[in-house]
Amino acid sequence: MEELTITPADVKKQKPAPEVLGFGKYFTDHMFLMDYTRGRGWHDPRIVPYGPIALDPSAVVFHYAQEVFEGMKAYRTVSGEIRLFRPMDNFRRLNDSCDRLCIPRLREADLVEYLKELIRVEADWVPAREGTSLYIRPFIIATEAALGVHASATYLLSIILSPVGSYYPEGINPVKIYVEDQDVRAVRGGTGYVKCGGNYAASLRAGERAEASGYTQVLWLDGVHRRYVEEVGSMNVLFKIDGRIITPALTGSVLPGITRRSCLDLLRDWGYTVEERALAAEELFQAAEEGKLEEAWGSGTAAVISPIGEMQWGERHAVINRGKIGDLTQKLYDTLTGIQWGREPDPYGWTVRV
Secondary structure, X not given: OOXXXXXXXXOOOOOOOHHHOOOOOOOOOEEEEEEEEOOOEEEEEEEEEOOOOOOOOOEHHHHHOOEEEOOEEEEEOOOOOEEEEOHHHHHHHHHHHHHHOOOOOOOHHHHHHHHHHHHHHOHHHOOOOOOOEEEEEEEEEEOOEOOOOOOOOEEEEEEEEEEEOOOOOOOOXXXXXXXXXXXXXXXXXXXXXXXXXXXXXXXXXXXXXXHHOOOOEEEEEOOOOOOEEEEEOOEEEEEEEOOEEEEOOOOOOOOOOHHHHHHHHHHHHOOOOXXXXXXXXXXXXXXXXXXXXXXXXXXXXXXXXXXXXXXEEOOEEEEOHHHOOOHHHHHHHHHHHHHHOOOOOOOOOOEEEO
């Protein structure tokens, strides 16, 4: 592990009040940077004052979108200590994304230690109010100044931090989602299973259509048959149908969510039958019409758990659990956030003390 250098910021920002945090609006005083040079590897890890990054206009990232990122959080527990939630899993997934985008891999254990040091420097930025956390955004961009479709010879890794409140203005209240039947998010063999900006840019048009029609999120169907449910917006999606938990299988076009994996571990331990399989929109809406669709929710780092209260697919409309959060959805949210904020024991070893 290469030695980390720290350059303190000369001027510190005023910290926002917890009630105005929102999501992704404020950023801390420092950031982490590390460079990659072909033939030398990853080098010069450093914590520096937060600020603009200078890039040549011909940098590969601008023209060929060679970049990846992650999303994770740090939490202030009830005892005042700071904890991360499954950071090694996030950095393993970052490396999986790097493999797909031809970006050199990093040592995951080193990244965890660098992140811990960055958070120690910014400890005062970790909010303590219930429902708040410190969002962590690691990202890697291709920086070589050259036009031509090829993998870059140089890269920059950065980690920035943002104190946040609820991801959705609705908070934990159920959201309305619209089944997208025009645009496609991903196909097997593509980049649907990695976190790269192109996936999200391609989702914006459908998201804007849904928002204009009064919906919070889009429910994506598979890109080949346009029949099978895949993800909801920027999250994985799970359904309780006739007592069973059903979620789309990870077949290469669905992001392998860490919150999703945590949900499935909890649900299996609670005795639920969990099915990871293809789920057709027709089956989903038929279950709703027969009264068998009991609960539905999205899962992801940003929102943790987002209950779904209504769904629209063409002319078909479904209200789930009378538009209210279900008991199981609430239990998952309470358990996961309880572990993250230290209100409940962590028998899985998911949390890492900073």
